[in-house]
Amino acid sequence: MPSNNSQHPRFVLLDGLRGIAALFIIQRHAPSLLGDELPSSYLGVDLFFALSGFVLAHAYGAAIADQWISALAFMKMRLFRLYPLYGLALFLMTTFFITLWLSNVPTPLDDLHRPIDLQELAIALVTGLLFIPAPFSLTLNGALFLVHPAWSLFNELVANIVYGLWGARARTKHLLIVVAVSAVVLVFAAAEFGRLHAGFRWSEMHAGMARVFFSFFVGVLIYRLRSRLPKVQPLVAIGCLAFVILILAFPTPKPLKAYFDLFVVVFCWPGLLLVASRCVPDPVTGKISAFLGTASYAVYVLHVPLLAWTEHLLPHITDSRAIPYAGLVLMAAITAVSWYVTVHMDQPLQRWFKNRLRRPQVFRPISDSGSTR
Template sequence: MASPPRPLLPALTGLRFLAALHVVAFHVTPREGRPGWLGALLDNGPASVTLFFILSGFVLAQAYLGEGAPLQVPRRAFWAARFARVYPVYLLGLVLEAPPFLLFVLRQEGGLTGDALQRVLGVGAAVFSLTQAWVPSAACVWNCPGWSLSVEAFFYLLFPWVAASVARLGPGRSRWALLALVVASALPGGVWLLGDGWLASDAATRETWLRVSEYSPLLKLPQFLLGVVLGRAFVLRRAGGPGWSAAVGSCAAAGLALALLWVPWQGRVWALRELLLTPVFAWLLWTLAAGRGPLAAWLSRAAMVRLGEASYALYILHIPLAFHARTLERVSGLGLELRAPWAYCALAVTSFVLVSLGVFTWAEEPARRWLRDRLARPRPAPTAASSGLL
């Protein structure tokens, strides 16, 4: 069975680029010498991953839960399509990040020891199987952004059954489900508070619980489910959808999201960040999906859509690209990173964007089509001989 056509949500595609750029800025911009007013916005870069999780559920609901869609998602075709979509670039990121990861392990373990080899094999097994988010000590070791792909893999595994359940929800139950999922989005913050409090019997235990609160797929699941329920509600909305209210609402939601991202969420107040941002992100996606207003029009421009299409490569490759860019800069002897760190950062990010566009065009899309065609190909019907009847 062929995979369904991609939903036409150009404004949300453009938004993906801004969210990915926010995460990139969090990782690569210099901490020293930056303006105070910019610090909180950059430090809240990880919050954009929450937006990605909600957006993922929303887009999948658009593709598979439209009005009149069958209650069952074809599991083989769906999983094949998702694997073909995410794994080639994900694998490229692991390959590019292998040198710094191996150097890091060798330095920590004092050379090529048995412990070093065991650690490389253990972390490698987790990252190549997309299970590192379930292992707190391995979640952010080898190409850190990949932890969110591990979480997404869990979502994709569940989606065929989630879709069938969500498709049966009526309007009333959908509203209650949305409210419950917004509240449940505070789970990571709650676990963080517990891990920072009475669960922390020692420093190692505290660190483990804090990593669980940050990376656990189970704790991120409400955000994805919120996107699925919201997306299903959107495709079943009344004909014509929201009008001028969507145009005003998208600007208001974007403004409120920026205001919350500019708050310096420090200390235990950090636990409130996702609880407050999650409904604002949901509101932003709903209003932008309607495609009305100046913000939606700007995000739907061809250039922004193209950047949004390449945003996955930008997101998953920027850490290894930053390592290789820094190595090249030091070998060249230019000293730009030390003499003009912000100019170096701007040049690096621009280069990352250009590389991501090239990877999307010449590697990601061809690999996705090649894998999808082969993995989703229907299996031939068994003959009498192959089935053991003869």
């Protein structure tokens, strides 16, 4: 997820990588509009985690390590960074299911198309407001959150807590241990599920946590190592963006899926992040990346309710003759709406909250001790 700290320069190309990955997530969740899901598109979530670790280490790592920002203040900033747009998505999903219930229409987001259970909806709304998983998989959508992508946001918040309390001050060798242990769990999860598309149900929680802890702390480590690497030419930026598209659309045979997923998460995404973090794109690529990066979080968290409402209000949009053209138009519309909502609603709220957290009692040094890195 993008940083909310505007005092630090942006790694613009990383914004572009995140934005492209978000578009592939839309494609994955809109088969009735865009055709069959691309086989590796879910690996965009692991790229999100790695980018988040890098960006948060850049924006907050030194301040947390030097105790200018407490772990509590850091988590307040993370929650407020995620919550406004997540709250909007939660509202849209709740009203969507209530509308279906009033119309006596079963949920289209569950394979069994079961009727809307208001008691379950109430439980899911309460747990969703608290940003914690429901105690059971919801029949509403087969997930743990009303806003389905929120499973990854919850997992990332767990990693953020560990980073704020310990990771920002931890020595590199200790972070390597976390990464190594997570990699072992990833291997077992890939063998168990036949791929790394797991983590959004209680029975898969170990896989989801391994995905976030591995990629997030790899991102932190790459940030610490970035200055030792040479800068690369702007032309490489186009190659980085194309590489993400290639990986997320790659048609991997099912018997090789677990091996491919592990290779991408353990080697490809870290290597891509190493190169992209040392590349300043040309002006045109930079503007495209900045636009996609600005919209990316809203795209990720709002696309499911926007898709659901669109298909409910415009049922003919799923006509086979309109695929994939209507879906491509809708994808562009979701991206544009996400950019607008981010710039005109979310960013002003972020500035307001950040100004409140600049008060001396929040940002004063806790002690005179420096970083242990």
